[in-house]
Amino acid sequence: MRHPPPLLSLWVCAALAAAALVPLTGTASAAAPACTVEYSVTGQWSGGFQGAVKVTNNGAAKDGWSLSFDFADGQKVTQGWSAKWSQSGTTVTAANEAWNGALAAGASVSAGFVGSWSGANTVPTSFELNGVTCNTDTTDPTDPPDPDPGGGAAPVLKVSGNKLVDASGATRRILGVNRSGAEFMCVQGYGIFDGPVDDAAIRAIADWKANAVRIPLNEECWLGLDNIKPEYGGANYQEAIKKLVDRVTAHGMTPILEMHWSHGQYTGNSAGCSDVHATCQKPMPDARYAPSFWSSVASTFKARPEVVLDLFNEPYPDRATSSLSEAWACWKDGGTCPGIGYEVAGMQDMVDAVRAAGATNLILAGGLAYSNDLRQWLAHKPSDPAGNLAAAWHVYNFNTCSSEACWDDQLAPVARQVPLVAGEIGENTCSHAFIDRVMKWFDDHGQSYLGWTWNTWDCSSGPSLISDYDGTPTSFGVGLRDHLKTLTG
Template structure:
């Protein structure tokens, strides 16, 4: 994601002396030729910086004899640290940073360059390093023999754990090559190299490339994948690898289009699955190790839910493993990723996959789960509109179980999809904006703590693929910051002020997340502690006088935004809003209902629905609080609330239903809905 760009700087360091590699012995770098005069040029560029973190690119140009295996070291002037690195392996710690080549980029011909990048942490100052050492030789502007003999050799990923760690952070190129009906059928443009370059420039190190193959696959017995489909996928993979992005390639919606019929059509499904993976593996067998394969997406099996599905999942994963490994070449030790049933993190889903991977005795195999949050919170149903203790415990429990089953046993984990269910850049929020940000921040923190690699699901709702700009720059900045550090927040990101009422003090609770609170700002002006706000422990009180000043003429909606700043991370935004109680009007519809609504600056928190006898009404019959977007759909700019057909179809004919809309400002408004055949009427209370 795009960090706040504080400055851009480029530092070129003079010609330096380096070592030439003469031979490799027992996997280590051999003796260095004393006659090989070497020199190089180093370009160091900070491409993005935010409080507590930064991104940098380093380019090494070889000006002397060819180099086969390199190590570039430097000392940090201000205590900075590398937090993650791509296209090189970070092998030092403390005040010294060191980047070692991988096998694929170990050789630098005369006049050629090698590049790598990293994210780092800083505090106080972020001064550029000024002395780099290539293979032990100080960058002193001369050429000649090395000052010390290098040790070690060309580094490659020695295990799945190392490779998966280098993939963090990752992003899905969703709803494109996996779309049914063609690459653009679900509203996204064709994938371009510029799109992948944008993700790389924003700090991503890998992409998950979801591909649905079925529509491009011929009939039995050969199940031939159309050459144009295979070559289009290869083109995207090539672009990604050329731009230093690892790629995880899979079978995607095939999982529910035909793979789920494995229990009912076993032999045909297995034949097709093995034929597909044979063709894919053979097409990419000579590709570098930066390409990995994932068995399939969210495996599920018709009529074999829960424990009954695990044996089918294991059978698919085993067949995938055997087919890919059997094609040889680069596939003999390519990273392979196996999903749990439904990519679920329940203990009973984790254990069978752990046992299988341990049985394979192959250190280039990893596991994957997906996580979209505690489901009632993620879709706003059943009375979970905020990111509270139950939602937090669900995340912590899922990740702890996954760590204990996989990571603790040497099996790396990729959270192959994560976000909020039904999040989009159009339409109303499904989950309140600030509560969603809290979940995103905690999700990334927990993933870092458990050493998971994460791949956010982006189907065009985060990065605008037309303009290659973030649709929500603040959200993108929060996500990018969370790769390396925590950000603070408060108990809510809104303060509602009654338009006509007297304004009083407003109290919030600080969520410091281990950081120091540094104060409140309005734009570039700090608010005065003691006058504008007070702090007692974690209780933050914004004074009535400050709120009155910030609210101005108190027009409906957001009047001002205050930033709560902490010692690291991205500031937390608190919106000051003015509101009155919303007013709903009578309406009539067919199959659904559109209610004219004066929101008057307020927003719906949740919807409750009951019959006259007090029983629950609506699709979620197990709870009175119905699901956002399924049972209620507000249009704040258009002044309407839609009661969709999904809710209307679920209520009993002729029986009045009392809907209660609970608003964040504190008001609740009742509304009566009655269905008679295909006619729906709504009456304001």
């Protein structure tokens, strides 16, 4: 999908008078937590309250910090100070200002806010600093979390004919969900994720019997370009993604990292925006940054071969030119493409960048028409020296190729030669009759699919699988959840 819902804007105001803080930590243990957060309600009145947080960094020095926590009773932050405050759903984020970003080992920083409440004003109990759990986590912030004892290692997937197999040679299918947020929150200046991505939130996905999570990324945020707030880009963004990958694999699920939004100004047919920056879906990735993005991502995860790399979300060079042959040539080889005003990175360029970095990870490549058209995919398949490339495809009930007749005609020939992964399936009806048909076709052909999307958006305005991050399904999500529970993967 191409458009997330609008986000809530918050503002910063003046200073808070000093107030006593009540620590949430219990009896001290021999090993100090990586960070300590003290939260207090310093004043409360009918419908409103004033709060404060004090963050102590017990780990390595930080050049920037971002604290996140969740409200349990629908409270809303309305203004704040000494941090950039934002809120998405129940999740609140406080990121450093330019003047208080440096946080030395053992140092503390305080910030305050004003909020609204109704019915109850329960104090948050779980906090994360730069993606690391505070008050109870005993690891250094630079270290990955220990695997969850209830999970298992994610399999390393390889292409074998038209199937995916694991290290033992057993056939595997990718069956799971998308977790949107990291493609748009950072470039819009609100944070990194939309909603919680802590262990409980990832466990809820695993509880649906999903075995994979597709994670959309933003090219500019990963690279930390100048238009991205430092607290949400570069090293901070990369570290947050690595932590999420760790949590996904700890529950035995395959993480799929894909480049969703990219740089490059396009104002032609079906343009999502006129912005040169990575704020919407572009017809193709840009040659200026995309190879560097994939070289960096591949270098980061080449020692993690269980991570799957999805090259580009939904190409549509066919909308920029009336010639299908020109569109497919642009898709594969990039360069100067008709109707696109910037230099394009083709699929071959990105495969080459991944392999040159030394990564042998499974690669996915989607076709034309927002990844809904694979008719010439086999004829334009990029060369992969690792032989580990599969086809990606997206379908919604409003797409052109959305019937079994089309799937038999266009998809079946591809699925007979290479593995086929439906990276996004969904419908805008807030029901699941359409994806039921999609899942049946893919089950019958032994191929893979992932539902869009594991976010608590209004499913009447777009495909949203859940109404709560505890895994409560929408009437659309019920179809995927119940079907996954009937399969073994």
